[in-house]
Amino acid sequence: MYSVGVRGHVMIAHSFRGELFGPAQRLHGATYLVDVEFRSATLAESGVIVDIGRATAALERVLEALHYRNLDELPELARHNTTTEFLARLIFDRVAARIAAGELGPGAEQVRTLKVTLHESHVAWAAYEGELS
Amino acid sequence: MYSVGVRGHVMIAHSFRGELFGPAQRLHGATYLVDVEFRSATLAESGVIVDIGRATAALERVLEALHYRNLDELPELARHNTTTEFLARLIFDRVAARIAAGELGPGAEQVRTLKVTLHESHVAWAAYEGELS
Amino acid sequence: MYSVGVRGHVMIAHSFRGELFGPAQRLHGATYLVDVEFRSATLAESGVIVDIGRATAALERVLEALHYRNLDELPELARHNTTTEFLARLIFDRVAARIAAGELGPGAEQVRTLKVTLHESHVAWAAYEGELS
Amino acid sequence: MYSVGVRGHVMIAHSFRGELFGPAQRLHGATYLVDVEFRSATLAESGVIVDIGRATAALERVLEALHYRNLDELPELARHNTTTEFLARLIFDRVAARIAAGELGPGAEQVRTLKVTLHESHVAWAAYEGELS
Amino acid sequence: MYSVGVRGHVMIAHSFRGELFGPAQRLHGATYLVDVEFRSATLAESGVIVDIGRATAALERVLEALHYRNLDELPELARHNTTTEFLARLIFDRVAARIAAGELGPGAEQVRTLKVTLHESHVAWAAYEGELS
Amino acid sequence: MYSVGVRGHVMIAHSFRGELFGPAQRLHGATYLVDVEFRSATLAESGVIVDIGRATAALERVLEALHYRNLDELPELARHNTTTEFLARLIFDRVAARIAAGELGPGAEQVRTLKVTLHESHVAWAAYEGELS
Numbered sequence: 001m002y003s004v005g006v007r008g009h010v011m012i013a014h015s016f017r018g019e020l021f022g023p024a025q026r027l028h029g030a031t032y033l034v035d036v037e038f039r040s041a042t043l044a045e046s047g048v049i050v051d052i053g054r055a056t057a058a059l060e061r062v063l064e065a066l067h068y069r070n071l072d073e074l075p076e077l078a079r080h081n082t083t084t085e086f087l088a089r090l091i092f093d094r095v096a097a098r099i100a101a102g103e104l105g106p107g108a109e110q111v112r113t114l115k116v117t118l119h120e121s122h123v124a125w126a127a128y129e130g131e132l133s
Numbered sequence: 134m135y136s137v138g139v140r141g142h143v144m145i146a147h148s149f150r151g152e153l154f155g156p157a158q159r160l161h162g163a164t165y166l167v168d169v170e171f172r173s174a175t176l177a178e179s180g181v182i183v184d185i186g187r188a189t190a191a192l193e194r195v196l197e198a199l200h201y202r203n204l205d206e207l208p209e210l211a212r213h214n215t216t217t218e219f220l221a222r223l224i225f226d227r228v229a230a231r232i233a234a235g236e237l238g239p240g241a242e243q244v245r246t247l248k249v250t251l252h253e254s255h256v257a258w259a260a261y262e263g264e265l266s
Numbered sequence: 267m268y269s270v271g272v273r274g275h276v277m278i279a280h281s282f283r284g285e286l287f288g289p290a291q292r293l294h295g296a297t298y299l300v301d302v303e304f305r306s307a308t309l310a311e312s313g314v315i316v317d318i319g320r321a322t323a324a325l326e327r328v329l330e331a332l333h334y335r336n337l338d339e340l341p342e343l344a345r346h347n348t349t350t351e352f353l354a355r356l357i358f359d360r361v362a363a364r365i366a367a368g369e370l371g372p373g374a375e376q377v378r379t380l381k382v383t384l385h386e387s388h389v390a391w392a393a394y395e396g397e398l399s
Numbered sequence: 400m401y402s403v404g405v406r407g408h409v410m411i412a413h414s415f416r417g418e419l420f421g422p423a424q425r426l427h428g429a430t431y432l433v434d435v436e437f438r439s440a441t442l443a444e445s446g447v448i449v450d451i452g453r454a455t456a457a458l459e460r461v462l463e464a465l466h467y468r469n470l471d472e473l474p475e476l477a478r479h480n481t482t483t484e485f486l487a488r489l490i491f492d493r494v495a496a497r498i499a500a501g502e503l504g505p506g507a508e509q510v511r512t513l514k515v516t517l518h519e520s521h522v523a524w525a526a527y528e529g530e531l532s
Numbered sequence: 533m534y535s536v537g538v539r540g541h542v543m544i545a546h547s548f549r550g551e552l553f554g555p556a557q558r559l560h561g562a563t564y565l566v567d568v569e570f571r572s573a574t575l576a577e578s579g580v581i582v583d584i585g586r587a588t589a590a591l592e593r594v595l596e597a598l599h600y601r602n603l604d605e606l607p608e609l610a611r612h613n614t615t616t617e618f619l620a621r622l623i624f625d626r627v628a629a630r631i632a633a634g635e636l637g638p639g640a641e642q643v644r645t646l647k648v649t650l651h652e653s654h655v656a657w658a659a660y661e662g663e664l665s
Numbered sequence: 666m667y668s669v670g671v672r673g674h675v676m677i678a679h680s681f682r683g684e685l686f687g688p689a690q691r692l693h694g695a696t697y698l699v700d701v702e703f704r705s706a707t708l709a710e711s712g713v714i715v716d717i718g719r720a721t722a723a724l725e726r727v728l729e730a731l732h733y734r735n736l737d738e739l740p741e742l743a744r745h746n747t748t749t750e751f752l753a754r755l756i757f758d759r760v761a762a763r764i765a766a767g768e769l770g771p772g773a774e775q776v777r778t779l780k781v782t783l784h785e786s787h788v789a790w791a792a793y794e795g796e797l798s
């Protein structure tokens with residue numbers, strides 16, 4: 001199995017609901033380092049799964065919708081606890097949609113699984129991985 | 134599949150038995166950076182697998198039993214070569230026992246697999262991963 | 267010249283005023299990895315500048331006042347652009363005050379200069395360093 | 400499942416063929432940080448999968464054949480686009496051959512899968528993993 | 533003293549002349565992670581030394597002239613051993629020229645010193661720092 | 666001012682004397698990542714301060730005397746608290762002696778200052794820097 005990965009980052013504000021979260025119920029924020037890995041059993045004739053430049057650009061476009069935002073105020077997110085796990089899944093779905101839309105080029109249809117990892121600090125991270133349908 | 138991970142560290146002394154180990158047969162030591170990943174197919178309603186604060190606290194309690202110790206002198210470890218692989222398994226078992234005991238909260242019963250990685254330097258590491266019973 | 271350093275982190279929300287900041291004028295947030303270095307020409311008889319445990323504890327107390335906060339709502343910060351440079355200086359002043367108050371122990375009077383570095387992502391950081399009076 | 404990993408690095412020149420690669424069609428180069436992970440369901444009686452020293456030495460020998468080379472001029476590579484994915488597979492095959500030849504010692508026959516990851520920068524990497532036959 | 537830093541990277545081919553360099557006399561290559569630090573005794577009223585976005589953009593433009601190049605073929609570099617130290621100085625001079633040309637904005641005239649660090653691997657780096665005239 | 670740096674590591678056991686050290690009074694151990702920086706106002710004609718290969722080899726020889734050792738049992742260290750600060754100075758002195766002995770080659774006489782940094786974990790480090798006589 002081959003994989004290729006790229007890193008970006010995003011800086012957001014948000015708050016959590018639920019006593020579980022203690023002081024994180026207050027409005028605060030995070031820098032997430034966002035790693036996306038594309039996995040495939042095969043390589044295109046060019047020798048790549050997806051072009052690293054195109055993959056980076058697609059990730060940047062996904063992150064741009066969140067960058068410098070208060071997630072509590074985004075209509076599609078306001079009902080959710082935007083935990084690191086939740087955001088990993090959200091970015092997974094949005095990158096997957098861009099692959100399906102052909103944005104990563106014709107070779108990207110060989111991508112079988114994606115993994116999205118968000119590092120919220122040097123001592124904590126979360127991820128979501130799954131198959132592409 | 135979701136995952137969430139936390140990092141701690143522990144500083145220990147030990148020695149190894151067997152010619153294979155060359156100079157590491159002498160009493161020496163290590164700092165291990167210890168990463169624990171909790172994996173689950175689902176998230177609790179709160180949006181998390183386990184709370185990062187609780188996960189970090191549980192890891193700290195596991196590491197405290199080893200921190201600043203000579204592992205050669207701990208009765209339960211003295212018969213073993215406490216290699217990085219061995220210690221990854223040991224910490225896996227001890228974190229798993231704390232999950233089973235309910236220390237990570239009611240949501241933690243959804244954790245299906247654990248992975249424990251120990252970085253012994255910037256150029257070497259070992260890990261153990263397995264399912265929780 | 268000797269130095270000793272410790273790392274903590276803090277997760278905050280804030281916004282900036284001024285066209286210079288573009289989209290960062292919106293409410294957003296950051297994780298800062300915070301490194302504090304203590305420098306001294308001499309070591310105490312114990313062989314340390316300051317004890318790493320005490321230094322870490324003092325840094326944690328400084329960061330706790332900011333952790334999980336919206337800096338725009340803290341009275342003493344509301345008039346300022348809490349840029350990474352500004353926050354490095356703020357934390358410098360607060361760690362310096364704790365040294366002056368004797369919190370880092372009797373040996374800490376030999377500390378001559380402090381450097382505080384805040385990493386806001388894997389590709390950007392700021393710092394403030396200066397002499398202690 | 401246990402795993403143990405070691406890191407090395409290699410500095411090479413190469414160029415790519417295909418419009419997809421844009422400016423990377425020009426002769427350029429890279430430092431690859433190369434991580435090799437050995438996985439096994441069991442540990443040898445010594446407590447290791449493979450000795451970290453032997454694993455590092457085997458990786459160094461594999462990398463030495465590429466280090467400080469222009470890959471476009473190596474007969475066995477000249478027909479290929481030596482992308483990061485391609486090189487991860489190449490190094491996988493060469494480490495696997497050394498395991499099969501007994502270079503990593505008698506315990507290494509328990510290694511079931513290998514994973515080779517090449518970091519080409521702080522923001523991009525590729526990997527190949529597979530079972531040993 | 534305040535400082536602010538940004539990171540970029542560049543992938544180049546080159547070779548060295550002189551027996552000192554051993555196998556690095558062959559055409560090979562490197563990824564350099566490039567850190568630029570801007571230092572100033574004061575902050576602009578906005579709270580920054582230079583805007584991180586503008587600093588990153590200026591660094592990217594400097595690196596673009598080198599990215600995906602064989603440095604042996606660039607007329608201005610062909611007579612030189614483009615060692616890591618040499619390239620740190622080259623990038624220093626080019627960033628300094630962009631500051632002098634006003635590219636980093638009106639606040640940048642307060643920058644007193646620059647430091648440019650190039651990481652050629654996880655175990656080696658070089659830097660050049662100096663005052664701006 | 667130019668600088669060039671190399672990284673090595675060393676794994677040791679030791680204990681500390683003095684109540685200040687709390688549980689670190691017990692025999693324990695550490696992995697130190699050891700960074701040595703060589704600084705010079707000028708470059709040799711070759712374009713380097715010192716050759717990275719030679720610098721790495723000299724550091725390895727210095728570290729070999731400590732690697733896999735219990736520092737409490739080394740006659741020259743037994744009377745000391747081998748704190749991270751102390752060890753940074755010790756390695757500084759030993760690298761300086763190797764420069765003076767000509768081990769880093771004829772160009773190394775231009776090295777004016779050395780800095781030695783020891784990372785004892787991902788959250789703590791110490792350093793010693795000074796001029797060469």
